[in-house]
Amino acid sequence: MRLSLLFACLLLTLPAVAAPVEATTATGDKVLLHPNGRWQYVDATKAEAAKKVADQYPENQLRPEAAQGGWMGLGRAVMPGDKDYNRGSLSGKGR
Numbered sequence: 001m002r003l004s005l006l007f008a009c010l011l012l013t014l015p016a017v018a019a020p021v022e023a024t025t026a027t028g029d030k031v032l033l034h035p036n037g038r039w040q041y042v043d044a045t046k047a048e049a050a051k052k053v054a055d056q057y058p059e060n061q062l063r064p065e066a067a068q069g070g071w072m073g074l075g076r077a078v079m080p081g082d083k084d085y086n087r088g089s090l091s092g093k094g095r
Contacts (some may be wrong), residue, residue: 020032023040024037041047054060067077078084 020034070077
């Protein structure tokens with residue numbers, strides 16, 4: 001009984017924790033603060049300009065479709081042109 005009550009209380013608090021919070025920066029811009037640590041501008045034009053700048057950084061690039069490897073976002077993605085791209089098995093059976 002206690003466990004089910006604890007579980008019910010936990011479920012009721014999750015939506016409140018997961019909602020983004022609206023805040024104002026030191027320069028007066030309104031932003032949304034998300035629970036995962038990310039933020040975004042409330043103003044659509046500023047958000048689009050910030051996205052263009054952020055897309056230039058390689059850590060913000062998603063894995064291209066032509067890349068091999070990686071499993072559910074983990075591990076190394078081998079890009080076309082890399083010496084390990086399409087190298088096959090290293091067991092020696094297929095060589």
